[in-house]
Amino acid sequence: MTIPEVNWSKHIAPLIARHCQECHRLGDVAPFALETYEDARKRAKQIAQVTARKFMPPWKASQPVSVFQHERRLSAAEISLFARWAALGAPRGGDWTNSRTPVEPPPPDLVATMPKPFEIPADGPDLYQCIAIPVPLKQNRWVRALDFRPGNRRVVHHALVFAGKPDQAVYPCFGAPGFLPARGLGGWSPGNRLSEFPAGTAALLPAGSQIVLQIHYHPSGRSETDQSSVALYFADERPSRTLMDIALGSNEIDIPAGEARYQVRDHFTLPVDVELLGVIPHMHYVGQAIRGIATTPQGVRLLIQIDDWDFNWQDRYWYSKPVRLPAGTKVEATFTYDNSTANVRNPSNPPKRVTWGFGVNDEMAGLHLQVAAVRPEDAAELGQALWGKMMRTFRPLR
Template sequence: MRPGRNLAAALCAISVSALAAGPTFSHDVAPILYRECASCHRPGGVGPFSLIAWQDAGKRAKLIAAVTARHYMPPWLPSEPHFQHERRLSPVEIATLAHWAEAGAPEGNSAETPPPPQFPEGWQLGKPDFEAQMRAAFDVPAEGPDQYRCFAIPTAPGRDRWVSALDMRPGNPRVVHHAILFQDVTGTARKRDTGAGYSCFGTPGFLPARGLGGWTPGSLPVRMADGVPELLHGGADLVLQVHYHPSGKPETDRTRIALYFTDRKPSRRVMDLPLGSNRIDIPPGARSYKVTDHFTVPVDVDALGINPHAHYVCTQMYGYAVLPDGTRRTLIRIPAWNFNWQQQYTYATPIRLPEGTRVEMEFTYDNSEAYRDYAGAGRRCGRTVADVVGKNDEATRRRSVPAAAEMITGLLVPAVSP
């Protein structure tokens, strides 16, 4: 046999041998977990266990394979389009985790394990220009329904400031489901918050109620789009809306916030485009009840991002843009809505919507006895019409309420010439 053929045969044998050996933690699995899972699943993180070390990940290999195969983890709801900071695995990566679990979760050569990701002890964006926390700790009982509380955080009187970024740090990630930061120029929240916050399911209870940003487990600090910082009015109150869920034992939380300012005034102003229904009245037993809305944009705009929001009996959520030439573009597509993993999304590249574009949304709800949401908490509606934006428990009488919290909000700015 000629030398060239000998070399080719040897390389083929090595390749087959490596394939037969199967994936290992050090060479194949750790890079996936470090990139997509470690922000939550690390010592001190919001995840219930760490996946940094092989000893921790290996004993949960079958669980990892199961939740990734179902696309339940990492938590990422949209199937399209592309957004910044996507948390999704490729089919090859999902198969790698499955094969690793089937093989008994081998460690491999520990020397090949990449360095674990490093997470700063302080604020990820460095020292903030404004830092504050809830005025007092809030006590979360061991059991009972989820709570939505709003906490007023006064700011010092003075000039208006432009916010370029913000970050949040839950005082107790075990009970903080998510948080949203608003500003209140009316003084309403300050009057309602007597020290322990006030109940505020759906909305913070004042208008206008534009959110500055939010926090969900594993999320990164919120950076405003280039050239479009958010205005913080001088002397306005910041209002922190926190969704708490009991952990099974008494807990306390005192969430902190950090703001970063810029002296650069915006070249364009962000506009909210909320699409939703004024009232949602779902017949009992309806398995596929649809709510739609649309709006035609009067000028050329760029869509920067989108904030889909619904509650427990929503199952699917879609948003589209029909351009003047008939082209149909997907703005958001969530085939399996999960209230537990809602967040705001920023497009990888802004989407141009010419004047005359029709923006459409469609929500689908399941109001049947058989439906259970992903939380497994039995939040479903029974014999009567559902109040899908009301309390979490089962509806027992006919109710129909404004559905202000069930909507898709687009973040638009006036278009500029390319």
């Protein structure tokens, strides 16, 4: 049997443009560009391997109840095209010009830019920095989308965006921004573009608050500066649905040094019918897996599963179609940690005891279910139940 011809111009270039170039282009996060035939030809075997292993494109969540928006996944047919192309010796075919014009986001309502450049030394540990940006807001606004724009992609590793009023303008912080109340507006990791709230929802940006960027900087070997910004898009009116956060998690974390499979769990029973719109998982570096399930009268449904947790690829996962969960559903989260030397992301070698906290060497457990009550009048009852849950779950630390 002859293998049908697979060549660069007809098959491979369009696939790479669609699935790889958002990161594999000059000046972006990936270690090399995949823009020309030559770029791809010399790595054809490696490309076949990383796509077959599903290491590339990076995508952490496995198949849940409903697909997520913006999934970075190749189909089995696409993976086999890469494999056949490599096996044939990476034939070129004709010329290829990229006809995909990058989609530019529409003009934003406000762009908040770091007031001063931040200096990142040539080497040393990674820096986790909070930088407050005063914004001229005299009235409450509803943020429906944001677009984080890294100032210097060589050093900006990932970023989270909050609204609130910190005491300082520039200070070290990790995981959480270190002030209350802090409203999470979104995040950015390489390859992300516009971060949007689901239709009909938005996050409140109260008058007088500041925008706080929490940026993870990774020294590049040269001294660098960064001045990132974030573009905000406001909703014209108050959103029709209130997004509520079911925070499954625990602060009772105490992982012995060397423990390879430590788990904490949490659960909550829904008092009213909700639509689950998305999930936001959170752990630090010894976190290894997160699993969220819902037990409904119809049976168990998988909400999200990440088996290879990576702090640096934190995402907000929005479902393409909301997941309806009736009153009485039990939602549960399981967090698994590997504090042994087998965990290549373990910041301590040899491993040290790890407890709950906000630091790089501490751990957290969070699975934030983003829901809206099916009947708007049920929101108050859900709010009450969530308040009660929070008081039970987060016991004062000893």
